[in-house]
Amino acid sequence: xxxxxxxxxxxxxxxxxxxxxxxxxxxxxxxxxxxxxxxxxxxxxxxxxxxxxxxxxxxxxxxxxxxxxxxxxxxxxxxxxxxxxxxxxxxxxxxxxxxxxxxxxxxxx
Amino acid sequence: xxxxxxxxxxxxxxxxxxxxxxxxxxxxxxxxxxxxxxxxxxxxxxxxxxxxxxxxxxxxxxxxxxxxxxxxxxxxxxxxxxxxxxxxxxxxxxxxxxxxxxxxxxxxxxxxx
Numbered sequence: 687x688x689x690x691x692x693x694x695x696x697x698x699x700x701x702x703x704x705x706x707x708x709x710x711x712x713x714x715x716x717x718x719x720x721x722x723x724x725x726x727x728x729x730x731x732x733x734x735x736x737x738x739x740x741x742x743x744x745x746x747x748x749x750x751x752x753x754x755x756x757x758x759x760x761x762x763x764x765x766x767x768x769x770x771x772x773x774x775x776x777x778x779x780x781x782x783x784x785x786x787x788x789x790x791x792x793x794x795x
Numbered sequence: 796x797x798x799x800x801x802x803x804x805x806x807x808x809x810x811x812x813x814x815x816x817x818x819x820x821x822x823x824x825x826x827x828x829x830x831x832x833x834x835x836x837x838x839x840x841x842x843x844x845x846x847x848x849x850x851x852x853x854x855x856x857x858x859x860x861x862x863x864x865x866x867x868x869x870x871x872x873x874x875x876x877x878x879x880x881x882x883x884x885x886x887x888x889x890x891x892x893x894x895x896x897x898x899x900x901x902x903x904x905x906x907x908x
Contacts, residue, residue, distance in 0.1 A: 690837075717893040729885065730838075732896035775838070779893030782853055783828065787837040 688712050690778045692786035699766050700794050706762045707789040709776030713757035720777040721750055721761055724788065730775055733761075766793040797822045801886050801900035808876055808907055816871045816903050818886030826892040827869040828853070829861065832883040832902075841884075844869055845892060876907040 691710045699705050711719065718737045722730040734743040739754040747764045763770055773788040799820045808814055820827065828843035830853075840853030844863040858880055860872040869888075873880060886900040 720896065722897075729899035729901055730897075732898070735894065735896050737894055777838075777897075781893070782840050782843055782851070783830075783838075783893065783897070784840075784854075785830075785838040787835065 688778065688780065688784045690776060690784045690786040692774075692776055692789050694789060695787070696790040696792070698792045698794060701766060701768060703766050703793075704762065704764045705766055705791070706760050707774055707791075709759045709761070709778075709786055711757050711759070711776075711778035711784075712780075713754060715780040716754050717779040719752055719754075719759050720779065720783075721759070722775040722777065724773045724775055726772075733774075763791070766791070768793045768795050797898070799886055799888050799898050799900040801884075801903050803903060804901060805904045806906070808905070810877055810907055811875050814873050814876060814905075816873075816884060816886075816905070818869045818871065818900055819867050820869075820888040820898070821867065822888060822890070822898065823866065824888035824890050824898075825866075826889045826895075827863065828887050828897075829859070829869070829871045830885045830887065831855065832885065838885065841871070876905075878907045881905060881907050 721733040724730040734750045736752040741752040749762045752759045771793045773790045775788045777783045777785045829841040830838040842861040844850045884903045887897040889895045889897045
């Protein structure tokens, strides 16, 4: 069982603040690093899939970077809004998917 | 509409009574998988399938069976459910395995008493 760690476990920010989370994963047997957004009572939805060292992806105010050599990825949210409140999951894939336990973000209006 | 459909959404059953949770996707995806979500543990993969008639164990396969006789369907079978299988279950599919995004079903809340 591979260890995928996310930090922080939870985060409360004010509306308009920018924030970032970390996902750490094994640097061997790497296929891809995924980020998902999971709202309460819904299903996880994909944000990004990154496969190459140095990859950077962006979707609106959310962006992500990947460092496969040192085994980490960052997710950034610029100008947080209340609708960004959710749990953000990362998943490392080798032969199978390994999910972290997520970062729970609460954006306070 | 492209989707992954799980049924049932909620199920309460008794120990030892065989049950099946169905999963179907309409996106012609190669890869399908089952996860369970338990507090503090994150999503853990139970079984996955790279293609029809090909299935592999994930991290927590004990007590579960799966089959992939058709590309679109990937049912999860609990032959003799036990209370420690009480959990939230998700089915997911992706176009070509681990390097493409996963699409998740709505989830099945299972309680075994």
